[in-house]
Amino acid sequence: MGKPPVPEDLLPLTPPVFHILLALADGERHGYAIMQDVARQTGERLQLGPGTLYGCLKRMLAARLVEESGERPDPSLDDERRRYYRMTDLGREAARAEAQRLATAVHAARSRRILGRPEAAGGKA
């Protein structure tokens, strides 16, 4: 095999991929739990359907951003077995690099007064 993959090569991540990685930051989750978490993160703006979710997971598995971590039932749903996914170290690096990229973009937008400062927006009227 060639040189180890560099997270920066994968940037920019598409929104679904980035949010799936964020959903897996706290620990492993199964497909439906990822969908729910992504909806919560984005205030219901990004709703992943099954086709989009598993299409992304397929490519993320191939790029070694995530890995499968076995099958077991989720006690909060029913006793069906579900396949769980976990973020790899490369996945964490890629998510961090993407967040950094977005932060740089936000910083640039602030300096050009396109976006207000968070404290200024909520400050005195």
Place this chain on the structure above:
Amino acid sequence: MPDSLMSFLCRLYGAMLYAYPRGFRMEYGALMQQAFRDRCRDAARKGPANIVRFTLHSAIDWISSVWRECSFTTFALQQVRAVWSAGRNQSPRGFVGEWAVTILLYLFCATTLVQAYVVPTGSMESTVRVGDHMLVDRLAFANSSHADRRLLPYHALERGDIVCFRYPEDIQQTYVKRVIGMPGDRIRMVNKQVIRNGKLLLEPYTRHIDPAVEPFRDNFPDGPAYSVLPLGREMLRDHMVNGEVVVPPDTFFAMGDNRDNSSDSRFWGFVPMANVVGKPLIIYWSFDAPTEDLENWSVDHVFDVALHFFTKTRWERTFLVPRSQKAREVPYTP
């Protein structure tokens, strides 16, 4: 949401998974169905408006992800082809050659294996309806003397089979009927009921729309034969034994299930085995349109289809398989 709607949506989604490439479906199909069911249950808890939004959202997700997965597969195929043809000069002639092979394969499939037909008349109504578009398996009843008969699922024509064949009076037309008599069978009718070889047939598939009993049509072959065509007259002249028609070798006697309104072997005689086209495989689309529109596509018909595709399509007939059915034979006592 009622459980029946939920299970219907889940079943529908299961069928829609067939649009994805096989490899993807094998790997993730079950997981996707599971996630779909979870979301469906969730949407159901939140009320009816959510179900509508959920359904729409799922449809969009399906279209976009099928598109993406399929173009990935196409991409992969192109890669395979690139590797395969590496080292050889890719000339315009090679490109034309590849397409020629594809077109030839398509033409072979379309003319030998299956063929699409539309049913324009109601003579098989109750089994096959006007406006049914179906695929016909052209090999099912193919001549069994071919060497490849062990490779493909052939079977001999039997009584009760539904069959497509070239209309003997005008071989330009294709008819679909049910096989009632095979060579050697003696056929007659009494009071709308078929008597074959002296046994009364109990036919679950027939339909009668006219309560009146007509002499020739319902007591075949007894009575004045007014509307009989030349080949039918030939049959009545040459193949009548004791008031019954006897089916000659290498032919069969065919009738429509809509007995009172069917132009069939009673009126135009036996069908030669050589006229058999095939066996209806599946109805892939059934559209409620009048006979003349189905025979000749007009601009009006195209508009009709475009405007009323959803309301005039008979969804309950989509993917229906017209089945062969055996009639039960009981002793006949006049």
